[in-house]
Amino acid sequence: MSSLPFGLAGIMGWPVAHSRSPAIHNHWIRKYGLNGAYVQLPVAPGKLALAVPGLAALGFRGCNITIPHKVDAMQLVDEVDIMAKRMGAMNTIVVQPDGSLKGFNNDGFGYIQSLIDAQPDWRADAGPITVLGAGGAARAVVLSLADRGAKEIRLLNRTFDKAEALANEFGVPVKALPWEERHAALADVALLVNTTSQGMHGQPDLDLNLDALPKHALVSDVIYVPLETPLLAAARKRGNPTVNGLGMLLNQARPAFHAWFGVMPEITEELKQALIATF
Ligand code: NAP
Numbered sequence: 001m002s003s004l005p006f007g008l009a010g011i012m013g014w015p016v017a018h019s020r021s022p023a024i025h026n027h028w029i030r031k032y033g034l035n036g037a038y039v040q041l042p043v044a045p046g047k048l049a050l051a052v053p054g055l056a057a058l059g060f061r062g063c064n065i066t067i068p069h070k071v072d073a074m075q076l077v078d079e080v081d082i083m084a085k086r087m088g089a090m091n092t093i094v095v096q097p098d099g100s101l102k103g104f105n106n107d108g109f110g111y112i113q114s115l116i117d118a119q120p121d122w123r124a125d126a127g128p129i130t131v132l133g134a135g136g137a138a139r140a141v142v143l144s145l146a147d148r149g150a151k152e153i154r155l156l157n158r159t160f161d162k163a164e165a166l167a168n169e170f171g172v173p174v175k176a177l178p179w180e181e182r183h184a185a186l187a188d189v190a191l192l193v194n195t196t197s198q199g200m201h202g203q204p205d206l207d208l209n210l211d212a213l214p215k216h217a218l219v220s221d222v223i224y225v226p227l228e229t230p231l232l233a234a235a236r237k238r239g240n241p242t243v244n245g246l247g248m249l250l251n252q253a254r255p256a257f258h259a260w261f262g263v264m265p266e267i268t269e270e271l272k273q274a275l276i277a278t279f
Contacts, residue, residue, distance in 0.1 A: 005035065006035050006059075007034060007035065007036030007065055007260060008014070008036060008037060008060045009036070009037075009061050009256075009260045010038055010039040010040060010041040010060065010064070010275075011024075011038070011039075011040060011041060011063060011066060012043045012052070012063050012064070012069060013041075013066035013067055013068070014041065014042055014043055014044050014050075014067070014068060014069070015042065016042050016066065017040065017042070019040070019064075019066060020275055020278060021038065021064050021066075021253065022038050022040060023275055023278055024253045024271070025038035025253065027271050027274055027275075028116065029261070031265070031268075032261070032265065034261055035220065036261065041139075045068055045122050048069050048072055048073060049076055051057060052076040052093070052101065053076065055101065056095045056101065057093060061260035061261070062093045062095050062256070062260050063092075064091055064092055064093075064256060065092065065093060065103075065251075066091065070090055070136065071088065071090075073090050074088075074090050074103060075102060076095075077101040077102060077103040078101050078102065078104070079102045081102065081103060081104045082158040083108065083143075084103050084104050086143060087105045087108065087119060087140055088103055088137065088139065089105055089136060089138050090104065091104070091105050091107055091252065092104040092105070092106055092255075092256045092259070094259045094260065103239070104256070105140065106139070106146070106253075106254075106255050107137070107140035107144075108140040108143055109144070109249035109251065109255060110140075110220070110249065110252025110253070110254075111248045112124075112148055112212035112218075112252070113247070113251035114243055114245075114246075115218070115243055115247075117247050117251070117267070118218075118243040119218060119241065123148075123149070124145050124149045124150040124191075124200040125148075125149045126190040127153050127188060127189065127190030127191070128151070128152040128189045129145055129150050129153045129154070129189060129191060129192075129193065130154045130156065130182075130191070130192050130193070131145070131153055131155050131156070131193045132154075132192075132193065132194050132195060132208070133164075133194065133195035133196035133197075134155060134157035134159070134163040134195075135156055135162075135195065137195040138155070139217040139223045141193055141222065142155060142170060142174055143167060143170060145191075146173060151173050152175070153173050153175065154175055154177055154189075155167055155175065155176050156176070156177050156178070156179050156182045157176075157196075158196070164175035164176040169173070176195070182208060183211070184212060186208075186210065186213040187212040187213075188214065190216075190217055191217060191218045191220065192213060192217055192219045192220070192235075193220045193221075193222070194206055194208075194221045197223070199221065199230050199231050200223045200225060201225045201226055205230040205231070205232050206229070206230070208231065210235060210238060213235070213238075215238065215239045215240060216240070217240055218240070218241050218242070218243065219231065219235035219241070219243070220242070220243040220244075221245055222245040222248055223244070223254040224244060224248075224279075225279050227244050227276065227279070228242075229244070232244060244256070246272065246275070246276075249253065250272070250275070251267065253265075265269055
């Protein structure tokens with residue numbers, strides 16, 4: 001056991017038992033020889049306003065925030081980082097040296113970094129991008145792609161109004177298209193992203209015809225269970241490069257760990273395998 005001061009962090013949500021974040025952060029705590037722990041904080045809906053202000057008093061360095069608290073938590077911290085404000089949701093709280101609370105959202109950072117890890121010369125402006133879905137994950141993906149210089153983002157969602165609302169909010173380069181046009185919207189794209197829940201373990205496959213997709217286009221799925229969704233398997237079989245959702249999950253955790261424990265942790269094959277073993 002290290003003689004460093006004890007560091008405590010955790011994940012606040014309801015439910016939290018399924019979360020992989022404890023496995024990730026506790027792996028890094030052990031790997032870097034730190035004295036600390038990352039724990040589950042099951043906070044029922046309606047109890048968030050009691051739980052969040054208690055973080056500093058309980059000695060926490062901060063916590064992750066997950067479903068269903070990502071939006072409501074924004075009202076309970078002293079300051080919200082600009083990226084989290086623009087995403088309209090928070091996934092991390094950092095207790096500041098003066099005990100005040102600051103909220104962040106690292107999902108967009110995690111997503112972009114996962115693409116760069118897979119293709120170091122990846123560029124957002126390499127060509128049109130098609131994003132399927134307009135939920136929480138889509139907000140992070142679309143906003144971060146736009147910030148990285150994407151020139152055209154075609155956004156398609158089963159419920160068109162949600163895609164349109166997101167396009168109106170984020171402005172150029174995001175353009176909402178009807179869900180029925182998703183097959184044709186693959187023409188000329190450099191990147192296709194699935195942010196819907198379709199293809200996730202226990203869910204039906206995504207209904208998408210890849211015929212119009214250029215063979216060089218990068219195909220990314222934010223789902224990580226299974227690691228290779230039917231979409232990624234179909235893309236790989238026709239020769240497209242693919243990126244699964246594990247990199248996004250792992251990379252979004254890195255800046256939070258750094259803020260809490262002072263070490264920017266590495267994503268190793270050992271960590272990936274340890275995590276995959278929990279699936
Ligand atoms: P969400 O906010 O509930 O959004 C779900 C999305 O899926 C919506 O766009 C929804 O469309 C669409 N959808 C649901 N059923 C559909 C169907 N039958 N046909 C077509 N579209 C359908 O969920 P989320 O938080 O964005 O999460 C989405 C996925 O991303 C999940 O699998 C989650 O595990 C994954 N995720 C991964 C990471 C990571 O770190 N890798 C991070 C966050 C999320 P409607 O608007 O029409 O309902």
